[in-house]
Amino acid sequence: MANFKKISAVALCSAMALSLGACGNNIAGPDTTYAAVIDGYKVPAGVFIAMQMSSYYDAAYYTEPTDESEETTASAETAETTASETEATTTTAFTDKVIEDKPVREWINDEATKSMQEFVAVENKFDELGLSFEDNEKEKTKIYLDSIWEYYGENYENAGISEDSQLLIMLNSTKKNMIFDHYYAQGGQDEISEADIRAYLDENNKRINYIKMELKDGEGNLLKSEGKDEIKAMAEDYIERIKGGENFAAVSKEYSDYYDKLVADAAESTDTDESADADTEETESSYTDNETVVTKDGSYPSEAVVTKAFESKVGDVFLVEEDEVYYVVTVLDLYADENYYSDNESTVRHQLKDDEFNQTVDSWTETQNVEINEAAYKRYKIEKFLNN
Numbered sequence: 001m002a003n004f005k006k007i008s009a010v011a012l013c014s015a016m017a018l019s020l021g022a023c024g025n026n027i028a029g030p031d032t033t034y035a036a037v038i039d040g041y042k043v044p045a046g047v048f049i050a051m052q053m054s055s056y057y058d059a060a061y062y063t064e065p066t067d068e069s070e071e072t073t074a075s076a077e078t079a080e081t082t083a084s085e086t087e088a089t090t091t092t093a094f095t096d097k098v099i100e101d102k103p104v105r106e107w108i109n110d111e112a113t114k115s116m117q118e119f120v121a122v123e124n125k126f127d128e129l130g131l132s133f134e135d136n137e138k139e140k141t142k143i144y145l146d147s148i149w150e151y152y153g154e155n156y157e158n159a160g161i162s163e164d165s166q167l168l169i170m171l172n173s174t175k176k177n178m179i180f181d182h183y184y185a186q187g188g189q190d191e192i193s194e195a196d197i198r199a200y201l202d203e204n205n206k207r208i209n210y211i212k213m214e215l216k217d218g219e220g221n222l223l224k225s226e227g228k229d230e231i232k233a234m235a236e237d238y239i240e241r242i243k244g245g246e247n248f249a250a251v252s253k254e255y256s257d258y259y260d261k262l263v264a265d266a267a268e269s270t271d272t273d274e275s276a277d278a279d280t281e282e283t284e285s286s287y288t289d290n291e292t293v294v295t296k297d298g299s300y301p302s303e304a305v306v307t308k309a310f311e312s313k314v315g316d317v318f319l320v321e322e323d324e325v326y327y328v329v330t331v332l333d334l335y336a337d338e339n340y341y342s343d344n345e346s347t348v349r350h351q352l353k354d355d356e357f358n359q360t361v362d363s364w365t366e367t368q369n370v371e372i373n374e375a376a377y378k379r380y381k382i383e384k385f386l387n388n
Contacts, residue, residue: 030373033376035047035049035372036113036116037370037373038117038120038369039369040369041123044168045380046162046165046166047116048116052108052109052112052382053385055108055109056382056385059094059107095383104382105382108382118364118365121365121368125179126179131175131179131182133171138171141170141174176361180353183353184357192353194345197345197349200352201344205295205334206331207331207337208292208329208330209248209249209292209329210301210327210329210330211255211327212325213259213327214324215324215325218264222324232319234255236319238328249289252289253287260285294306296310302322304322305327308329312331313331314333315330
């Protein structure tokens with residue numbers, strides 16, 4: 001379930017822009033404008049359908065055919081299948097799925113119910129803690145939502161979309177973040193200290209700058225051993241100069257200019273008609289600063305560079321040799337950018353405490369009084385997602 005919940009969080013964010021709303025009261029039948037009453041809170045049908053959509057995406061992502069006969073095969077018979085028959089087959093294949101020993105329809109609706117319970121739990125806890133929006137948060141959220149609706153609203157309104165339900169979902173997400181901060185942000189009840197945040201950043205991130213030295217000639221051909229030796233000697237010279245105090249950016253630009261000229265000279269030699277003009281033209285520099293922050297489990301600019309960086313300390317300069325490129329790398333102070341800590345402290349808090357917080361939120365739903373509106377559950381079927 002842990003993976004399902006993570007994907008559900010991502011899918012729900014997508015559903016924010018696309019969630020369907022209540023289609024209105026069915027005058028000739030039961031009231032389906034709401035999906036459930038949870039601890040006295042009547043949850044709009046549009047919110048329920050958004051939760052269904054999120055769970056549908058989870059189910060579509062994770063489920064596999066129940067047997068080999070359901071797998072799609074390319075054949076003449078398939079090619080002759082009509083569009084309507086194909087649609088029916090697809091629908092049947094998906095709706096026959098089983099997730100965690102439950103038919104997919106039941107699983108989707110159960111997950112949607114759990115999401116509604118969390119929605120209500122967040123609403124109630126927000127009020128209980130006496131929290132309130134600041135800096136015109138509601139107004140800013142509505143403006144953002146209006147911008148989304150400008151592009152997507154018409155299509156979904158034709159299917160029964162409710163912008164009001166979407167606004168409730170977006171504001172609820174903000175409330176959940178505010179509750180999280182109430183507990184874990186600076187000055188919070190269970191504040192995560194700056195020391196702990198910096199320790200996490202230091203353990204999982206390194207700031208580096210690097211020179212990427214191509215093991216290719218100006219035409220893009222891989223160098224032979226002798227050519228590689230020349231580049232290695234150049235790289236080792238760069239390292240000594242940088243260690244001696246020479247500016248890393250200046251050395252990096254020197255290499256960039258060298259390689260730009262190599263490419264330009266190769267192009268000139270293949271186009272004799274323009275050689276005279278080329279003599280008078282200055283090669284445009286392609287130099288870019290490669291300073292970046294890499295993560296422990298990352299692979300950019302290469303896994304070998306990342307591994308070596310995490311084995312090194314601030315101020316170290318080293319060479320990484322790969323098949324088609326050499327890297328001259330220096331390790332910098334992670335906080336060389338004065339905004340690095342402030343830009344990342346919230347993210348780190350969530351990385352450290354999201355699992356704990358989500359368990360806490362789950363605990364708030366355990367004693368809820370949940371009254372399902374069966375008519376709404378029967379009316380809003382998962383088939384509406386299959387053809388979207």
